[in-house]
Amino acid sequence: MSPIRAVIKxxxxxxxxxxxxxxxxxxxxxxxxxxITSRTGIKERRLLKGDDQGTSxxxxxAVRELLEKTNTNPEDxxxxxxxxITPDFLCPVTSNLICDMVGAKNAFSFDLMAACSGFLFAxxxxxxxxxxxxxxxxxxxGGDKMSSIVNYTDRNTCILFGDGAGCVLLEAExxxxxxxxxxxxxTDGSGLPYLNIRGGGSRLxxxxxxxxxxxxxxxxxxxATVFKxxxxxxxxxxxxIMERNNLTGEDVQWLVPHQANKRIIDATADRMGVSASKVxxxxxxxxxxxxGTLPLCFWDFEKQFKKGDNIxxxxxxxxxxxxxxxIKWAYDSH
Ligand code: COA
Numbered sequence: 001m002s003p004i005r006a007v008i009k010x011x012x013x014x015x016x017x018x019x020x021x022x023x024x025x026x027x028x029x030x031x032x033x034x035x036i037t038s039r040t041g042i043k044e045r046r047l048l049k050g051d052d053q054g055t056s057x058x059x060x061x062a063v064r065e066l067l068e069k070t071n072t073n074p075e076d077x078x079x080x081x082x083x084x085i086t087p088d089f090l091c092p093v094t095s096n097l098i099c100d101m102v103g104a105k106n107a108f109s110f111d112l113m114a115a116c117s118g119f120l121f122a123x124x125x126x127x128x129x130x131x132x133x134x135x136x137x138x139x140x141x142g143g144d145k146m147s148s149i150v151n152y153t154d155r156n157t158c159i160l161f162g163d164g165a166g167c168v169l170l171e172a173e174x175x176x177x178x179x180x181x182x183x184x185x186x187t188d189g190s191g192l193p194y195l196n197i198r199g200g201g202s203r204l205x206x207x208x209x210x211x212x213x214x215x216x217x218x219x220x221x222x223x224a225t226v227f228k229x230x231x232x233x234x235x236x237x238x239x240x241i242m243e244r245n246n247l248t249g250e251d252v253q254w255l256v257p258h259q260a261n262k263r264i265i266d267a268t269a270d271r272m273g274v275s276a277s278k279v280x281x282x283x284x285x286x287x288x289x290x291x292g293t294l295p296l297c298f299w300d301f302e303k304q305f306k307k308g309d310n311i312x313x314x315x316x317x318x319x320x321x322x323x324x325x326x327i328k329w330a331y332d333s334h
Contacts (some may be wrong), residue, residue, distance in 0.1 A: 006127035007179035007330045012066030013166040013299030014058045015046040015286060020162070023324035029155035036159045041262025045162025047147045054276070056087030056097045059143045062295075063102050064128070066139065070169050074102050078135040078155045080109040081126050082212040083118030083291040085197075086144045087111055097142065107138075116258050116317025118142060119327055120185070123168070124311075127180040130172045135258040142291035148196055151218035160260070162287035166295025178307070178330035182245055183236055184323055191229070192319035194222040199274040208324030230264050230316040234324075235271035241324040242272060249273025253309035253329075254301070258281035258316055259293040268314055290317070305329045 021044045022033040036042055048058060059082060067074055082095035095109035114121040126140045143165025152158045173179060198204050198216035209217060234257070242252065255274045257265045262283055267275030269279050279295040289296060294313055298305075305311070306329065311324040 002131040002133070003175050004131050004133055005170055005176040006166045006177035007129035007173045007176055008327065009171045009330065010066050010169040011166065011295065011298040011302045012062040012069065013296050014065070014166070015164040016058065016298070017049040018047045018049050018146075020045050020047050022159070023026050023187065023196060025159055029158060029247055029261050031155045031159060033325070038270055040160060041283045042287045043284045045181065048145050048163040052117035055084050055086050055145045055165065056088045056094050057141050058163065059094065059098050059141045059167065060101045060146070062143070062165045062167045063098060063139060063141065066167050066169055067102065071150050072137070072169060074104045074217050075106055076191055077104045077107045077137050078103055078108050079126070079129060079138040080141065081107065081122045081138065082141040082143070083112045083114065083122040084142070084144050085113055085118065085267045085290055086114060086146065086148050086242055088122055090323035094119055099149055109196065112189070114317065114321045115319050116260060116290050117185070117315040117319070117321035118286070118317070119294045120315040120323045121321070122211055123180070124185060124323070125323065126170050126314055127183070130170055134173045138170045140170060142295045144290040144292055146219070146288070153217060154218065155221055156223060157221055158214070162289050164286055164289040164292040168295060168298060168301045176330070178328045179289050180284070180325060180327055182326040184241055186233070186237060186322050188320045191318065194225045194229075195318035196220055227261065229320060230260065231267045231318065233322045234258070234264065234314045234316040235268045235323040237322055238272050238312055241242070241312060241326050245326050247310060247326070249275070251310055252278065252312055254278055254280060254305065254311045255295055256280045256297045256311055257314045259297070260288045260316070261287065264316070272312070279290070304332045305333065307332045
């Protein structure tokens, strides 16, 4: 084990102002507030409006807040990793744009894609850069403008997703009892048929877009299959991380789960023996922001986290991808 720990030193976040409510969705597709709330736990979601606004527009606001809150000089940042499935462009990548906009002149940066598990995978990657001893400070961002890939005539998906971005500052600390203690990640590419965006990549290239295949350029989900897979895999991997670190539900102060469906979250907490009051929830106001969900939970609950709290992260997403992480929280927020 490296004597260097990657420690979270601060949190930033941003959600757009525009609120899309269930009532508004009732006017757009055949659905109703009761169905959406009881099946998913979602009441409203935020949408990024305005021309020429991509994921970076939200991420930059989150990073600026983080730099200010932690009194960090952007030139001291060694790396910025951005997990997103809705980059502004394919090239240059979103994290490069963010570095430029926030003045992180000495940082290297790249984007990372692992669907809804992306932030957890990026945080693990960043933690390993720090534990290697080569880098001292990094920012890990998770954010998505899901409204750019959602088909607002498809009731199966348009009720689920929202836009938002969050980030954390990671720093190296020697022999610290705090920080990122353990992580586990898994993938299974046989999940392709159940959750995908088939258009826009190299198999169905942008120039092949036409009126007959345009739906393939939006997110597609076979909800029931994804639901069943998510429930077992997210709970299994979180239970595995707890077991490996000799933690019971009593020892865990917070479960920070991916916010895709309240029923999946409840099942995961049950399996871990963690009571509902210890679960960070913001799905009712943001929906599923994909890469944004975990850092936005940090952002909303930062003031309630206490130094020394045992926090378990759990994520599941398209691919399939899934993972869990054990963090010992390093600070009290004032
Ligand atoms: N409003 C009203 N009815 C709807 C609806 C909506 N927005 N969307 C679907 N329905 C209907 C379906 O057409 C279906 O009708 P039918 O029985 O007449 O065919 C019925 O509701 C049940 O659909 P189903 O997909 O089986 O519902 P569900 O209970 O599985 O809930 C999801 C759907 C999407 C909420 C749920 O499957 C889910 O959350 N899946 C996992 C999402 C997830 O974890 N993603 C992780 C990666 S991001």
